[in-house]
Amino acid sequence: MPPLSQQDAKTALVADLRARIAGPFAGFETAGNGRFVPLNVDAIDAALPGGGLKAGALHEVGAADYRDMGAATGFLAALATCLAESTSMPVLWCGSAQPPFDIGALYGPGLVGFGFDPARLVLALPASVTDCLWAMEEALRSGVFAVVIGEVAGRAAALDLTATRRLQLAAEEKGTPVLLFTGHDGGAASAAVTRWRIAALPGSVIPDTDEFAGLTGVPCWRAALTRARGGAPGTWNVAWHAGDRRFALADTAALARWEKPPAPARESVAAFRQSA
Amino acid sequence: MTARNRAAAAAGIAPGQLVPDAMMICPALDLQAADFGADRATLTQFALWCGRYTPWTAVDPVGIGAEPDGLLLDISGCDHLFGGEAALVADLRRQLRGFGLTGRVAVASTPGAAWALARFGDVPALILPPGGEAGALETLPVAALRFDDATIGGLMRLGLKRIGDLYGKPRAPLAARFGPDVARRLDEALGFVREPISPLRPPAPFRARGLFVEGLVRTEDIVEAVRLLATELCRLLASERRGARRLELTLFRADGEVTRLFAGTAAASHDASHLARLFHEKLAQTGDNFDAGFGIEAAMLAATAADPLVPAQDSFDAKGAGAEALAQIIDRFGVRLGHDRIVRLEPRASHIPERAVIPVPALKGVTSAMCGWRTQVEEQMAAALTGRLARPLRLLAQPEAVEAVAEVPEGPPRIFRWRRVAHRVARAEGPERIAPEWWRPGERRTRDYYRVEDVEGRRFWLYRDGLYLRDTEGPRWYLHGVFE
Numbered sequence: 123m124p125p126l127s128q129q130d131a132k133t134a135l136v137a138d139l140r141a142r143i144a145g146p147f148a149g150f151e152t153a154g155n156g157r158f159v160p161l162n163v164d165a166i167d168a169a170l171p172g173g174g175l176k177a178g179a180l181h182e183v184g185a186a187d188y189r190d191m192g193a194a195t196g197f198l199a200a201l202a203t204c205l206a207e208s209t210s211m212p213v214l215w216c217g218s219a220q221p222p223f224d225i226g227a228l229y230g231p232g233l234v235g236f237g238f239d240p241a242r243l244v245l246a247l248p249a250s251v252t253d254c255l256w257a258m259e260e261a262l263r264s265g266v267f268a269v270v271i272g273e274v275a276g277r278a279a280a281l282d283l284t285a286t287r288r289l290q291l292a293a294e295e296k297g298t299p300v301l302l303f304t305g306h307d308g309g310a311a312s313a314a315v316t317r318w319r320i321a322a323l324p325g326s327v328i329p330d331t332d333e334f335a336g337l338t339g340v341p342c343w344r345a346a347l348t349r350a351r352g353g354a355p356g357t358w359n360v361a362w363h364a365g366d367r368r369f370a371l372a373d374t375a376a377l378a379r380w381e382k383p384p385a386p387a388r389e390s391v392a393a394f395r396q397s398a
Numbered sequence: 399m400t401a402r403n404r405a406a407a408a409a410g411i412a413p414g415q416l417v418p419d420a421m422m423i424c425p426a427l428d429l430q431a432a433d434f435g436a437d438r439a440t441l442t443q444f445a446l447w448c449g450r451y452t453p454w455t456a457v458d459p460v461g462i463g464a465e466p467d468g469l470l471l472d473i474s475g476c477d478h479l480f481g482g483e484a485a486l487v488a489d490l491r492r493q494l495r496g497f498g499l500t501g502r503v504a505v506a507s508t509p510g511a512a513w514a515l516a517r518f519g520d521v522p523a524l525i526l527p528p529g530g531e532a533g534a535l536e537t538l539p540v541a542a543l544r545f546d547d548a549t550i551g552g553l554m555r556l557g558l559k560r561i562g563d564l565y566g567k568p569r570a571p572l573a574a575r576f577g578p579d580v581a582r583r584l585d586e587a588l589g590f591v592r593e594p595i596s597p598l599r600p601p602a603p604f605r606a607r608g609l610f611v612e613g614l615v616r617t618e619d620i621v622e623a624v625r626l627l628a629t630e631l632c633r634l635l636a637s638e639r640r641g642a643r644r645l646e647l648t649l650f651r652a653d654g655e656v657t658r659l660f661a662g663t664a665a666a667s668h669d670a671s672h673l674a675r676l677f678h679e680k681l682a683q684t685g686d687n688f689d690a691g692f693g694i695e696a697a698m699l700a701a702t703a704a705d706p707l708v709p710a711q712d713s714f715d716a717k718g719a720g721a722e723a724l725a726q727i728i729d730r731f732g733v734r735l736g737h738d739r740i741v742r743l744e745p746r747a748s749h750i751p752e753r754a755v756i757p758v759p760a761l762k763g764v765t766s767a768m769c770g771w772r773t774q775v776e777e778q779m780a781a782a783l784t785g786r787l788a789r790p791l792r793l794l795a796q797p798e799a800v801e802a803v804a805e806v807p808e809g810p811p812r813i814f815r816w817r818r819v820a821h822r823v824a825r826a827e828g829p830e831r832i833a834p835e836w837w838r839p840g841e842r843r844t845r846d847y848y849r850v851e852d853v854e855g856r857r858f859w860l861y862r863d864g865l866y867l868r869d870t871e872g873p874r875w876y877l878h879g880v881f882e
Contacts, residue, residue: 189856195791196882225880226792230743230755234774235789240743241771244760247739266723322855341882
């Protein structure tokens with residue numbers, strides 16, 4: 123049948139062209155044959171090429187605001203948990219001994235509550251961003267880590283297109299995912315496959331537990347996918363369920379049922395001023 | 399007068415003279431104060447440098463006079479590396495001349511004989527064939543037997559001036575008069591009693607050494623030399639089924655400086671390329687700044703600690719291979735970043751948040767205490783829904799004081815100001831009361847921790863330091879951590 127064979131020829135031609143383009147543009151590859159890790163939230167997975175986060179690729183996570191750095195760390199740790207779950211290999215976290223925006227060091231017991239086993243964590247504290255990038259690249263090329271995480275918050279100036287592309291190429295080599303925490307001032311040119319901006323969101327309260335009315339609930343974030351090569355950017359309200367280590371769309375209905383926090387009473391503000 | 403140069407010796411100055419006497423003999427004498435401390439330091443440095451010949455080097459504790467004035471090298475089994483004893487001595491003397499030093503060298507089968515011949519022999523360099531001690535020492539003065547001044551004086555008064563005079567003398571009267579030293583020193587010199595040399599540094603059981611005809615200056619050349627040494631070292635290690643845990647690379651510069659570089663490994667290794675790469679990174683870190691001086695002319699790579707290798711079956715056990723690769727990359731991180739900068743977290747049995755976890759060098763591998771995390775994770779999973787035991791993802795190194803206003807004294811804060819930004823608290827849970835560890839010194843107060851969420855959804859870990867009325871009138875608030 124001529125129409126079908128024509129269709130076949132077209133498919134073959136497109137595949138051939140894709141292969142030829144992929145050569146010189148390695149490092150900018152969008153959806154190759156690599157492994158994809160779904161986040162198990164249909165709306166987000168549909169927006170990502172390949173139906174999930176590409177394993178052998180660079181992903182950037184930034185905070186929408188300085189005060190959202192904690193939230194962004196949480197999202198980063200949640201992504202790392204998802205990406206590392208299929209293996210038992212260790213996770214490398216390159217922090218920094220002296221972070222310029224000090225929001226504290228990674229805290230083991232906090233990770234426990236996050237569904238992340240700190241025994242798998244290898245923590246590097248490079249003194250300079252050069253050492254940090256070197257360590258990340260070597261770790262990616264060795265292929266012994268499930269995920270490599272780099273914290274370069276506040277030092278994003280050193281992260282130009284060359285540096286990120288090197289990371290991307292190293293990630294492709296062994297198919298190790300690499301997450302880069304860029305802090306709140308990220309946004310320079312980058313070879314990252316996806317880029318997320320995270321803002322805090324009031325936690326969804328746990329339904330049917332009125333006696334725990336004070337509980338702050340599961341962590342929730344407003345996750346904005348500001349860049350996705352071959353995908354569709356978007357913004358979602360996601361929640362993290364540490365118990366079964368999965369993302370879910372934030373239960374906005376439960377949030378709405380929760381009565382709005384009372385407007386700040388003028389008296390209490392006055393009291394604050396008096397005491398200050 | 400402790401030392402003099404050749405011109406002074408020609409003018410008749412001798413060690414032991416008093417300064418006024420010496421000035422009388424030669425009024426133009428240039429006097430310098432003796433610095434015994436610097437002499438000792440130089441000798442020690444020189445003994446280190448002599449490590450290029452043999453690992454058994456020591457500053458000779460006995461010299462003529464009160465201060466040490468020589469070195470002892472045990473070259474048994476090392477001379478063939480230089481082409482025999484004569485070639486070794488020739489090389490040593492050439493090097494000494496290069497440093498501008500005049501040295502006297504004697505090779506003998508006993509340290510005592512070598513000591514005597516180096517200081518009292520007729521020629522500046524002498525190699526005594528084994529068994530020739532008695533003949534060679536016969537004509538030397540008794541002072542050559544390392545006695546103290548009183549003993550020498552006593553022997554001289556008895557007319558025992560030469561070592562040969564002591565041969566065959568009855569031991570008992572000598573011992574009764576001078577103590578056991580006379581007979582012992584004589585026996586040591588003649589080889590009837592073994593005399594151990596205690597080396598400056600204990601020699602490593604596994605070592606490889608290389609001498610380079612032309613000094614190595616370029617870092618790449620040094621790296622290549624280290625690779626060759628590592629190959630040889632690994633051959634030695636493999637033959638004993640051992641792997642190196644700690645390595646020491648000693649580089650001998652042509653100008654006498656000795657550079658020592660150290661590296662450690664997380665798991666016993668006899669992988670030559672891995673060991674060589676550790677030093678490669680160490681040298682590369684210094685880049686072109688590595689100061690090779692006039693060139694590296696000898697190098698020694700030693701495994702200062704070696705562990706038995708656990709036989710690993712790579713083909714079936716992919717996990718084992720991964721562990722080895724992990725150990726190797728941790729070694730390399732440790733060399734470049736410092737071993738205290740590549741860590742794992744270990745839980746500690748403490749309720750005080752900052753003491754509940756400590757970093758341990760990843761070099762040590764997964765310690766048994768880290769299994770505690772597994773238990774914690776399981777406990778946490780069981781209690782996840784209730785949000786108990788919540789701990790922040792990031793903990794500040796130092797709790798930061800915040801201005802806070804609470805609705806009731808014992809309640810959670812209603813509003814607080816951290817780093818000049820006011821946060822209105824929408825929800826709070828707590829308190830989780832953590833009492834101080836009374837068995838530790840230093841005054842600490844009970845803390846009431848609250849997990850609070852501000853109206854924008856950001857979560858913080860705050861505590862009130864101290865209890866109302868009991869500890870303090872007005873407790874202060876601190877922010878200790880940031881939640882996800």
